[in-house]
Amino acid sequence: MDALNFETPIGEGLWSPGSLRPITSHSTNRYAKRALADPFIMEIPPGLFMRSKEPEPGYLPPLWSAHIHPEGQLYFVHEGSLRVVMHRPETLEIAWCWIRYIEGLISDAEITVSGDIELFLQLEGPDCAYYFVDHATCTQFWLESSDTERLDLPTVTSTSQLRIVLEQLYWVHVEHFPMHLQPLPISKLEEIISIFQHGLCDQMTSRGSTFNYTAKDCTVFVNILLGCRGNMNNGHTTWIIARLWSIVGTNEPLDFFTNNFFPDHNRYLTFYGEENSRLSREQSVLWDPEPKYPWISSLLAYCTFKTSDLHLARLDDVFVDHMVYADRWEQLVGDCLREWRVTMSGALAGIALHLPIFVLESPLPTMSIASTALLISSLGSSVFLNHVYEPMEHLTATDAMNYLDDIESPVFKFQFTALAFSLPKALLLWGYLILLANGLLVVIKYLGVEAAFGLAGLFLLVAFTLYGTTSATSWSNVMNISWWGRTEAAIPIV
Numbered sequence: 001m002d003a004l005n006f007e008t009p010i011g012e013g014l015w016s017p018g019s020l021r022p023i024t025s026h027s028t029n030r031y032a033k034r035a036l037a038d039p040f041i042m043e044i045p046p047g048l049f050m051r052s053k054e055p056e057p058g059y060l061p062p063l064w065s066a067h068i069h070p071e072g073q074l075y076f077v078h079e080g081s082l083r084v085v086m087h088r089p090e091t092l093e094i095a096w097c098w099i100r101y102i103e104g105l106i107s108d109a110e111i112t113v114s115g116d117i118e119l120f121l122q123l124e125g126p127d128c129a130y131y132f133v134d135h136a137t138c139t140q141f142w143l144e145s146s147d148t149e150r151l152d153l154p155t156v157t158s159t160s161q162l163r164i165v166l167e168q169l170y171w172v173h174v175e176h177f178p179m180h181l182q183p184l185p186i187s188k189l190e191e192i193i194s195i196f197q198h199g200l201c202d203q204m205t206s207r208g209s210t211f212n213y214t215a216k217d218c219t220v221f222v223n224i225l226l227g228c229r230g231n232m233n234n235g236h237t238t239w240i241i242a243r244l245w246s247i248v249g250t251n252e253p254l255d256f257f258t259n260n261f262f263p264d265h266n267r268y269l270t271f272y273g274e275e276n277s278r279l280s281r282e283q284s285v286l287w288d289p290e291p292k293y294p295w296i297s298s299l300l301a302y303c304t305f306k307t308s309d310l311h312l313a314r315l316d317d318v319f320v321d322h323m324v325y326a327d328r329w330e331q332l333v334g335d336c337l338r339e340w341r342v343t344m345s346g347a348l349a350g351i352a353l354h355l356p357i358f359v360l361e362s363p364l365p366t367m368s369i370a371s372t373a374l375l376i377s378s379l380g381s382s383v384f385l386n387h388v389y390e391p392m393e394h395l396t397a398t399d400a401m402n403y404l405d406d407i408e409s410p411v412f413k414f415q416f417t418a419l420a421f422s423l424p425k426a427l428l429l430w431g432y433l434i435l436l437a438n439g440l441l442v443v444i445k446y447l448g449v450e451a452a453f454g455l456a457g458l459f460l461l462v463a464f465t466l467y468g469t470t471s472a473t474s475w476s477n478v479m480n481i482s483w484w485g486r487t488e489a490a491i492p493i494v
Contacts, residue, residue: 007461018126304426312418374431
């Protein structure tokens with residue numbers, strides 16, 4: 001938009017025009033720090049606040065009214081031929097100049113302004129940022145052509161997906177300014193109730209549900225929304241409905257998002273209404289290059305008894321299309337923490353088992369040193385990883401996504417992260433193997449080769465038995481429940 005080319009009197013001076021630029025409801029400075037509070041001693045006149053209705057603040061010019069957001073922030077509304085909302089009261093006089101200018105642009109563009117149209121203004125020194133919302137179509141729009149990159153919006157695959165993004169921006173606006181609006185249509189409440197009821201059912205019947213809240217969370221939200229049915233005239237109810245619509249409309253920014261875009265927007269992330277819609281959390285619908293040098297994963301798998309493969313698969317699953325679900329992240333970190341704590345106990349037990357060998361004097365003391373060093377390394381790495389990741393167990397989806405995005409290598413992906421996760425158990429297993437071999441040497445020294453062979457045979461028998469009952473092939477029938485589909489979900493038949 002070109003800068004203004006005229007001057008308007010304000011008080012005793014002239015208005016120096018700036019430029020008008022489009023923004024979105026995500027990129028306002030609503031949550032920016034304003035100023036520090038300055039409490040002071042105030043005199044209380046007799047009978048203060050006895051009137052049935054308090055007057056509007058004396059500093060407001062005509063047609064302006066003040067409203068208090070449920071979070072406590074003041075905002076201001078201008079009721080004229082064009083309804084306008086904004087934050088800061090000290091700029092209302094300058095805002096009036098911008099309103100008149102924008103009304104002129106609307107007239108030049110031959111746009112019909114109805115009571116459903118609302119303008120947001122944000123004054124930025126001599127400049128002004130703006131956007132419009134249409135309460136009839138539940139979308140956000142502007143007076144000029146723009147694009148998703150300029151507006152700090154995510155890329156889209158179609159016009160219908162762009163509509164989802166613009167509708168989500170509309171609900172964010174209603175969430176920010178709910179107190180002056182007319183009650184929302186009851187149909188919007190009933191629809192959002194149905195969406196969360198569907199999410200509840202999907203979470204309870206499918207391991208790969210794409211809904212970004214757990215069954216427990218969905219139950220709470222449904223109960224909250226059901227309680228809104230008899231209170232639609234309240235601005236707090238409007239805020240509740242708008243907040244939940246903004247979550248559903250378009251799960252805590254992705255690498256193909258901008259930092260100004262919130263990630264808890266289920267319909268955008270699942271490509272709702274598209275031919276390539278995401279039907280499962282593990283289903284990738286975006287192209288992602290394969291990691292280079294895949295032989296590294298194979299080598300690491302052999303060195304870590306395939307534990308690195310397990311961790312690599314879990315990291316890949318939790319970060320499909322660079323999207324993170326908070327409950328899946330919590331489960332991943334929780335399982336890792338439990339594994340590392342068990343490894344700590346195993347390492348301490350292994351170190352204690354060295355005492356008899358030290359007393360009996362192993363034929364190869366270097367093996368005792370090697371196994372002890374491995375077990376101490378296993379213990380140390382377990383303690384370190386537990387210390388680092390314990391605070392991360394309950395990260396939000398956004399924080400978990402940012403963390404995984406930071407540690408993912410563009411070349412090796414999560415191959416070396418998986419190695420780090422598997423290192424405590426791998427060191428433990430190598431330490432125990434060398435400890436076992438050392439123990440057999442001690443048995444040969446004191447009891448003979450026959451006893452050592454018998455003991456080794458017993459160990460092999462136990463090992464093969466355990467492997468046969470715990471390997472992936474033995475569990476294939478149990479784990480054959482579809483991770484991708486819906487019809488094979490494990491639902492008990494009554």
